[in-house]
């Protein structure tokens with residue numbers, strides 16, 4: 001299953017190092033090619049010979065020994081994925097601080113492949129604010145984590161900090177290395193970005209949406225095999241390749257574009273932030289300053305989400321977003337029902353790391369039968385979580 005995949009496994013100095021032997025065994029059984037890099041401290045726990053025998057490859061640890069043959073750069077050229085298991089508090093701290101003082105940390109700094117970290121340590125070490133901050137930093141940079149779980153620790157306590165089981169770590173590696181193609185044959189319509197409601201030829205009303213969330217969804221749906229239509233307001237980011245892009249300016253334009261595409265779509269995801277109101281009239285010429293105040297009358301724009309929800313076909317899944325600043329989940333649930341959406345993605349745009357402009361988001365994904373609050377994640381990861389929920393609803397056949 002992992003035929004042709006190169007995996008660098010970094011083993012650091014924790015009691016759970018012996019479990020890394022099982023990880024190598026499982027990966028090689030799946031036909032991955034595994035190269036183990038051990039820290040000096042890891043060698044106190046397991047002899048390199050064990051990993052050499054299980055992987056069928058030499059074990060690396062010294063930065064300079066055999067540097068001509070295999071150094072940090074060539075290791076990373078070989079890697080489709082780097083796993084650090086067990087990952088000590090020390091290596092997590094080094095990675096978050098940019099320290100590269102041995103072969104493993106240098107190789108991790110040079111990594112272009114995804115990196116999967118399986119922390120293993122005493123609960124005091126894991127819950128230490130420094131470790132928590134370091135792990136959050138790495139997550140926000142896109143590092144993948146599996147565990148730690150709660151259970152019996154080497155020190156005898158039963159608490160959080162236990163390394164995930166080798167089987168779970170290999171499953172997490174498979175999820176990263178073998179992207180799903182579960183949207184093959186499906187058409188996904190995504191709206192993204194803000195709209196602009198013109199006041200005169202040079203001025204408009206708009207909002208802070210940057211389109212990042214919608215673009216991440218379009219990219220994830222494409223990667224999972226969907227044909228994607230992206231209806232986008234004006235943004236500064238590049239549209240994903242191989243996605244059909246329809247550029248619009250106003251909410252009215254977005255409404256028309258959505259109406260023309262919605263019938264072809266199996267999934268409609270309204271991640272855009274269209275304006276609810278627009279100036280009643282657009283001045284033909286630039287408005288001149290004539291006094292100390294001016295009044296603009298705004299009239300409501302077409303309600304795109306309401307239109308999609310009301311006209312939803314059977315077997316069509318509709319996802320709406322609720323960007324809220326108070327009573328987030330309650331307001332979002334109300335919106336899901338009013339708009340007849342299958343899923344609502346709620347986020348508190350006042351939180352650091354969530355909402356407009358950020359590369360990360362903190363969301364709760366609410367559908368009829370379940371509500372999942374997710375930790376801070378990259379918008380691309382949030383996109384995959386939303387698509388997982390869409391796929392689950394297709395699987396259950398519970399579309400409204």
Ligand SMILES: Cc1cc2nc3c(=O)[nH]c(=O)nc-3n(C[C@H](O)[C@H](O)[C@H](O)COP(=O)(O)O)c2cc1C
Pocket residue numbers: 011012013014015016039040041042087088089090091120121122125
């Ligand atoms: C017996 C023993 C067990 C240890 N277990 C862990 C552990 O599970 N997790 C951890 O973060 N550190 C553990 N440590 C501490 C690390 O070995 C220590 O922080 C070391 O500097 C880590 O180096 P490395 O990250 O380069 O391997 C343990 C130390 C000893 C002596």
